[in-house]
Amino acid sequence: MKGITGKGVFISGGCGDIGRAVATRFLAAGARVVLGDLLPVKAGQAVAKKLSADAAHYVRCDVTSAASVARAVRQAAVWLGRIDVAISNAGTVTNQPFLELTEEAWHRTLEVNLTGSFRVAQQAARLMVKNPRRGKERRGVILFTGSWVQEMPWPHGGSYCASKGGQLMLMKIIAQELAPHGITANIVAPGMVYAGLTKAIYDRDRRFAKLVDKTVPLLRMCSAEEVAGSFLHLASEDAAYITGTSVIIDGGAMLVRRE
Ligand SMILES: NC(=O)c1ccc[n+]([C@@H]2O[C@H](COP(=O)([O-])OP(=O)(O)OC[C@H]3O[C@@H](n4cnc5c(N)ncnc54)[C@H](O)[C@@H]3O)[C@@H](O)[C@H]2O)c1
Structure with a gap:
C-alpha cells in the first residue's frame, strides 16, 4: 500500500488482539510501530519484540490518565522520530441491562473508550500539527477503533454503545x-470480532453467542486480521482525501433483514 513505508505509528491498547493484528499489518508494510498499553514495561516490550525485533517498541500508557497518555505519546514520538498515524484502540466493555446499569461501569467505560480516545487524539494531534508538510502529503492521520454499535443499539450495551457513539462525534469534530492542518480522522468500526472483548463474552455466554450467530448475515464472526487492513488503507496515500467517516466491517449486521 502506498505511503506506509517508514511511517511512525502509535497504537493505544496495542497489546490486545485487534491492536496486535493492526500492528502486524503496519509492520509488514514497512512502518515502525509503538504499542501503548497497561502491561508493565518488560512484559509490553516482550510483546513488541515478538512482532518485530527492531521496528516495534512498547511504552506504558493508561488512557484513563491524562499524564500517562501525554508521557506515552511523547516517548512514542521520540522513538519514532515523528508520529504520522495515531490509533486510539484501547477499549473495555461491560454489558448490563439498562435498569441495572451501574454508575461505576458507566464511568469506567466512558473513561476508557471516550475520554481515553479524546486524550490520545489530542496529544497526538498537538504533535502532528508541527510535522513539516511535504506538498499535499498529510501531517498526520488519526484513527479510532469504533464499533458498529456506535450507530446501532445492542441489548445491554448502554455504556459501551454510548461510549462508541460519543467517539463517532468526537472523530467528526x-x-x-x-x-x-492536513490531518485526517476516521473510524474503523468492526462488528463482531472473534477476538479480545467479544471472544471472551462469546465463549462464556451461550445466550450472547446465539444472538451473535443469528445477527450476522455472513453467518460468521470477523477475525482481527480482517479488521486490520482498513486501518492500513485509511493511513495510506489512497485514502488521503477520506476524512470524517467510518468504515463499518460488520458482515452485514446493520442490514435490515426481511424474512
Ligand atoms: N472484539 C470485538 O468484537 C470488537 C468489536 C468492535 C470494536 N472493538 C474495539 O476494538 C478495540 C480493541 O479491542 P479487542 O477486541 O482487541 O480487545 P482486547 O481486550 O484484546 O484489547 C483491548 C486492549 O485495550 C487495553 N486497555 C484497556 N484499558 C486500557 C487503558 N485504560 N489504557 C490503555 N490500554 C487499555 C487492554 O489492555 C487491551 O490490550 C476496542 O476499542 C474495542 O471496543 C472490538
Missing part, C-alpha cells in the same frame, strides 16, 4: 477542525 476532529476531522472538521484539523482538516485545514
Whole structure:
C-alpha cells in the first residue's frame, strides 16, 4: 500500500488482539510501530519484540490518565522520530441491562473508550500539527477503533454503545477542525470480532453467542486480521482525501433483514 513505508505509528491498547493484528499489518508494510498499553514495561516490550525485533517498541500508557497518555505519546514520538498515524484502540466493555446499569461501569467505560480516545487524539494531534508538510502529503492521520454499535443499539450495551457513539462525534469534530492542518480522522468500526472483548463474552455466554450467530448475515464472526487492513488503507496515500467517516466491517449486521 502506498505511503506506509517508514511511517511512525502509535497504537493505544496495542497489546490486545485487534491492536496486535493492526500492528502486524503496519509492520509488514514497512512502518515502525509503538504499542501503548497497561502491561508493565518488560512484559509490553516482550510483546513488541515478538512482532518485530527492531521496528516495534512498547511504552506504558493508561488512557484513563491524562499524564500517562501525554508521557506515552511523547516517548512514542521520540522513538519514532515523528508520529504520522495515531490509533486510539484501547477499549473495555461491560454489558448490563439498562435498569441495572451501574454508575461505576458507566464511568469506567466512558473513561476508557471516550475520554481515553479524546486524550490520545489530542496529544497526538498537538504533535502532528508541527510535522513539516511535504506538498499535499498529510501531517498526520488519526484513527479510532469504533464499533458498529456506535450507530446501532445492542441489548445491554448502554455504556459501551454510548461510549462508541460519543467517539463517532468526537472523530467528526476532529476531522472538521484539523482538516485545514492536513490531518485526517476516521473510524474503523468492526462488528463482531472473534477476538479480545467479544471472544471472551462469546465463549462464556451461550445466550450472547446465539444472538451473535443469528445477527450476522455472513453467518460468521470477523477475525482481527480482517479488521486490520482498513486501518492500513485509511493511513495510506489512497485514502488521503477520506476524512470524517467510518468504515463499518460488520458482515452485514446493520442490514435490515426481511424474512
Ligand atoms: N472484539 C470485538 O468484537 C470488537 C468489536 C468492535 C470494536 N472493538 C474495539 O476494538 C478495540 C480493541 O479491542 P479487542 O477486541 O482487541 O480487545 P482486547 O481486550 O484484546 O484489547 C483491548 C486492549 O485495550 C487495553 N486497555 C484497556 N484499558 C486500557 C487503558 N485504560 N489504557 C490503555 N490500554 C487499555 C487492554 O489492555 C487491551 O490490550 C476496542 O476499542 C474495542 O471496543 C472490538
